[in-house]
Amino acid sequence: MSARELGLPERLTRHDDLPPEVTIWEVGPRDGLQNEADTVPVDVKLEFLDRLANAGLTTLEATSFVHPKWVPQLADAEELLSRLDRRAGVRYPVLVPNARGLDRAVDAGIVDVAVFASATESFARRNLNSTYGDQFAMFEPVVARARDEGMAVRGYLSMCFGDPWEGVVDPDRVVAAGRRLLDAGCWQLSLGDTVGVATPGQVDRLVDAFAAAGVGVDALAVHFHDTYGQALSNTLAALRRGVSTVDSSAGGLGGCPYAESATGNLATEDLVWMLDGLGVQHGADLDALVITSTWMAEQLGRPSPSRVVSALAG
Ligand code: HMG
Numbered sequence: 001m002s003a004r005e006l007g008l009p010e011r012l013t014r015h016d017d018l019p020p021e022v023t024i025w026e027v028g029p030r031d032g033l034q035n036e037a038d039t040v041p042v043d044v045k046l047e048f049l050d051r052l053a054n055a056g057l058t059t060l061e062a063t064s065f066v067h068p069k070w071v072p073q074l075a076d077a078e079e080l081l082s083r084l085d086r087r088a089g090v091r092y093p094v095l096v097p098n099a100r101g102l103d104r105a106v107d108a109g110i111v112d113v114a115v116f117a118s119a120t121e122s123f124a125r126r127n128l129n130s131t132y133g134d135q136f137a138m139f140e141p142v143v144a145r146a147r148d149e150g151m152a153v154r155g156y157l158s159m160c161f162g163d164p165w166e167g168v169v170d171p172d173r174v175v176a177a178g179r180r181l182l183d184a185g186c187w188q189l190s191l192g193d194t195v196g197v198a199t200p201g202q203v204d205r206l207v208d209a210f211a212a213a214g215v216g217v218d219a220l221a222v223h224f225h226d227t228y229g230q231a232l233s234n235t236l237a238a239l240r241r242g243v244s245t246v247d248s249s250a251g252g253l254g255g256c257p258y259a260e261s262a263t264g265n266l267a268t269e270d271l272v273w274m275l276d277g278l279g280v281q282h283g284a285d286l287d288a289l290v291i292t293s294t295w296m297a298e299q300l301g302r303p304s305p306s307r308v309v310s311a312l313a314g
């Protein structure tokens, strides 16, 4: 008999230290597909987005308006968005690094964008061809203009815990960088563990450091990659601190082409299994997600790294 037929996971009454509801910020179509060796055909991406919306997810990070030579896997952003059936009640944020990216997002009729900074010098240079300081000069006018256009702008911050070139990242440095994005006008800051090295104690410490600087959990989201198997533990630590937006990718796809040691994001299915057990609402249909990720794994020609997908699909 399957785990689901046996009524698993057992759904406990939510403990008071957890948020009643979590927003799942699904990054599979963007973070999940930006690192594929072979570019995924646009028809497959469209079906992926459709299936994710059918599975009840309401925030689907669709693609990026970055330089097509830097991320050829997402060079089809215009075609994808022109053909996408944008559902009522679903948000389709996209990444924009600079003024040119924002122009492209405006032309595509996008209302949710995200800029993405680095807490470290090394990754700013590699990912953005910029210094740590200059990245803010690039983003600040983009955020201001996007807001003038009526867009909501999220701020990502990468390398919030450890960096493959610089080692452990000082929380004060992360808070200073995060404040720059929030002060520029980002409504939310997503704290990225780009290479998946963080552990839960670091998550507690960083959320505390933001609180000490006057940034509450309402302004924070978490974005864990699962390289060292810590993503779900780190997520639970963040939930216990009151963070209620969690980035994840269906099937655990993901990685960053400019940080080779990055592997997939926290799998949406693994997150949903845990939230179900904890009695935290999320609005997603786990069975539909597992079917979607099994289908996507067939398209990509390799099994999903998600433990929950492999357990339930088997
Ligand atoms: P650059 O080469 O320094 O750009 O790249 P530039 O400003 O010097 O411009 C050079 C040419 O590119 C110009 O064309 C521009 O128009 C064009 P020319 O005048 O020579 O013909 N150009 C563009 N074309 C289309 N769209 C654009 C664009 N920008 C310039 N947006 C740049 C600088 C920032 C553009 C580049 O470094 C870039 O695209 N980087 C993006 C890298 C990326 O996407 N990384 C993955 C996403 S971040 C991530 O995954 C982390 C995250 O998941 C959180 C976490 O896990 O930590 C978010």
Ligand code: MG
Residues within 6 Å of the ligand: 031, 192, 194, 223, 225, 255, 256
């Ligand atoms: Mg990422």
